[in-house]
Amino acid sequence: MTYQEHVVLVDGQGNPIGTAPKTSVHTAHTPLHLAFSSYVFDEGGQVLLSRRAVGKLTWPGAWTNSCCGHPLPGERLSVAVTRRLAFELGLRVESVDLILPRFSYRAVMDNGTVENELCPVFRAVVRDEAAPNAEEVDTVRWMPWKTFADQVLSGELDISPWAREQVPQLVALGPDPLTWPVADPAELPAAAEPETGEPA
Structure with a gap:
């Protein structure tokens, strides 16, 4: 049997209400579900941007923050961050910290998805170079x-809609992301x- 990844569905108050196959949830009627965004920094405070692969279902080819994803049912978010950074970017993290615990967004693509x-x-801090x-990822670049x-x-940088909403909230936390x-x-x-405990 082929393994099918599931995502955690939630109600408007953030309570779990079930799961659904990841491949089925992103439509014109996408249900609210649990995800994460991560911003990877080097020890000098540069942020790693990624350009989404053109084969991605949502926002293909868009520049965005370092990595996004969905926790598996029963998986801690910090563990999901670590897992996806390794899978998408070949990165081993030095630390993973929760920064914006209640961020949420809804965005619609031109095709209605x-x-x-x-x-x-x-926030994740790394010493490695991304691979x-x-x-998942077309290319990456570091920026101060x-x-x-x-x-x-x-508005000079064309970025994913979720990153566009996240950045003002992150800027409000101070000039040094570290x-x-x-x-x-x-x-x-x-x-x-x-x-x-620590991320696995």
């Missing part, structure tokens, strides 16, 4: 955080598995 996610945002998985944030805020305050895991949606 909808993204509809409760999407907590994480993109071509099925301030340059990236300024270009997003001004010193942003870590959020309380208790603020995560109820559908998220408890963040106990």
Whole structure:
């Protein structure tokens, strides 16, 4: 039997209400589901941007933050971040921190496909160079955080709709991304598995 990845469905208050195959949820009527976004930084505070592979169902070829994804049912979000960074970018993380526990967004592509996610945002710090998985990521580039944030805020940089909404909230936390305050895991949606211990 072929393994089929599932995502966690949630209600408007962030409570789990079931699961659905990942391949079936992104339509013109995408149900609200649990996801994450991550921003990868090097030790100098540069952010890693990724350009989504052209074969992706949602926002193919778009520049975006480092990595996004969905936790598996029963998987902690921080573990999902670590797993997807390894899979999509070949990265081993030094640390993963919760930054925006309650971020959510809904966005509609030109073809009517909808993204509809409760999407907590994480910061990850790495020392490695990325080795993109071509099925997921077309290319990557490092940018100083301030340059990236300024270009997003001004509209100069064409970026994914979720990153466009996340960046102002991240900028409000301070100019140095390595010193942003870590959020309380208790603020995560109820559908998220408890963040106990270190990411596996």
